Amino acid sequence: MSDRLPGFSTLAVHAGAQPDPTTGARATPIYQTTSFVFNDADHAASLFGLQAFGNIYTRIGNPTNAVLEERVAALEGGTAALAVASGHAAQVVVLQQLLQPGDEFIAARKLYGGSINQFTHAFKSFGWNVVWADSDDIASFERAITPRTKAIFIESIANPGGSITDIEAISTVARKAGVPLIVDNTLASPYLIRPIDHGADIVVHSLTKFLGGHGNSLGGIIVDAGTFDWSTGGKYPMLSEPRPEYHGIRLQETFGNFAFAIACRVLGLRDLGPALSPFNAFMILTGIETLPLRMQRHCDNAKAVAEFLAGHPAVASVSYAGLASDKYHQLARKYAPKGAGAVFTFSLKGGYDAGVSLVSKLQLFSHLANVGDTRSLVIHPASTTHSQLDDAAKIKSGAGPDVVRLSIGIEDKEDLIADLEQALGA
Template identity: 65%
Template sequence: MAADSKPAARAAENTSSFGFDTMQVHAGTAPDPATGARTTPIYQTTAFVFEDADQAASLFNLQTFGNIYTRLTNPTTAVFEQKIAALENARAATAVASGHAAQLVAFHMLMNPGDHIVASRKLYGGSITQLGVSFKRFDWHTTFVDPDDINGFAAAITPRTKAIFVESLANPGGVISDIEALASVAHKAGIPLIVDNTMATPYLCRPVEWGADIVLHSATKFLGGHGNSMGGVIVDSGLFDWGQNDKFPHLSQPSPAYHGLTFWETFGDMAYAVACRAISLRDLGPAISPFNAFMILTGMETLSLRMRKHCDNALAVADFLSKHPKVDWVSYAGLKTDRYHALAQKYLPKGAGSVFTFGLKGGYESGTKFVENLQIFSHLANIGDTRSLVIHPASTTHRQLSPEQRQSAGAGDNVIRLSIGIEDVSDLIKDLEKALAAA
């Protein structure tokens, strides 16, 4: 069933000596064995024919790696999983339908009713709602902590805590998590550190190399990069010891779903990735479309090229805004004056990403007028596109939160979020100048 777990590991090993630009093109890929096609084909099929009854039984028993049903595995999706595992320097990966689906599947494999998560309070607004509201219906509970307060994470851990969850580079506020310090806190408590690396991408930051155990992506964003395909992925470092305590019985104890098979004992450093697929993805069902996996794969081949341009443009735009009289503040770690600049130098030395926020003088109404007067920037709820994007979080992505929650999440009434694209930066600055004048 977990056809891609071993190949994902091999992809990481076989390309480990290559540079990032080479890996993003070649990791996990090979000419199609049936046709010789050099680009990974789209295997647009729901199911796969078994060789015989014995092979079918071994697949369903997890004794053989192979394809059964596209909700579980698909050759196109497998290449996507192999590539992201290699780029994150991790053991294996499981792809799903969206970034939110990745969070759901990732936590489902760890949690029981009554269990607890400690999370940064500076997260994407939808993640705050998912963890703080929707997860309560599973009787999963979250304590949100100031991401700058490392001791606060340690203090919030209880005997029922199953993970610490942060974003490497927070959306929308640009907060950079101290991954190494948080990994130390998590591991002292015998729990994994889960890092959403959507905004940074593995080109700018590899959380596994700083101690993260699980890395999540909304592949809809920078990995795909063109705003045309939904997807998410769960990346397993392979480094966490799931048998060190009794906190993770779904992994360390016999599974009733597979005749008493123990994932940690059977699959070792691939246990979490295999279990996410064989249990959580199988039963919850948020499968990625093979077509979307193909589109994201295509985008990933130019990831580093796009991220370099994104970061160069973002730094120039942030510098312009920081000097504008109608701008109250700019939160971009690439600026030397930013409070997170030192952490950016440590964790994101190639650039501080392309998404950041700034505060307009004038508040809520000025924010809505500003976004309505932009021409090049598209006003929509997404990030990570080749096009430059803008949104007023208080009236859109964070609207479901209370004013206090919005302020805490870095999405107050005067906040504007920009996702800087790869256009000519001079054109972007001219567009912003006109909108600022109108606001």
């Protein structure tokens, strides 16, 4: 191949992968093994001491997973990546490297309901404290900064409402505060938005969603942008201070611009243990090969469905940044010119009861708690994914009682519209 940089679709198929050197297999094999044989005692010692790269135990790394990691890092424009068992696991592993008990991180209120619950409740047992900010009010992030702030967390396209976040503006706040910006890019995928290009230092995904794309495998991933200086001010001792488990190695000093990915692997994944199975890595790799084709179809279908709903008399409002009338439309044009994603919400004039009723009448849409499938999906967040929140918090997160969330698949758009039409009419 020439010296030109491969395009996105080429990377989605080829990045990280080579024919198997032993068998010649062209598809990446599933290395379904727990452990790997060392060449000799010195080789084993060098692997355990972080003096050489290689495979030890599948909880820490696996050749199938390594291809997935390299591919997503290439698609996102990062220096390295680490695959884990789920998107939630990715968030735990990331923040474990950054926070000590009593530390804070700032998060946008418009987040997936499971993340809100994780940040508000589960992380309290670690002594990690979340401070909420409004992604529509950039100054609210500045006001939330304290000496204990160690990170800012946002979603590029917010779940469930599909609003577009001004990544560059929030990155400016993070830079000024000297803390990394973490961006959950699940709903956009790197096909629509590459947060690192806009100032993100760390990107996380639920691989379960659009990257895998077929609703058959759980997974998560952490991408290191290689842009943050972890030695500044002694804020991040996991990376800047000598690690006693590795004979005093300073990860920032030793591994440079991929030190964070290494820390997540050898300090997080090794000890917390949320390993991704090689079989799931294989399934997700297969899904990524068609990511560009699927995402464009998802977006085209979503726009058509949103336009239909916007004109329906039973619908009070539609929140989809792909509509010219939407408040986030200009941000969508800036950050996601190929499409505003496939997940959005709409409000019904009949309120909570109408939302519950609608999901039971749809026939082609599957009623379940997931997004990013080839199939179109529907859920009423107020009674499911965001049910743990009070009404005020539901509304702030974009999941009010009258709201229905759709994840638009790759079916014929006419069939999706017909299904919605019959259910709304009923």
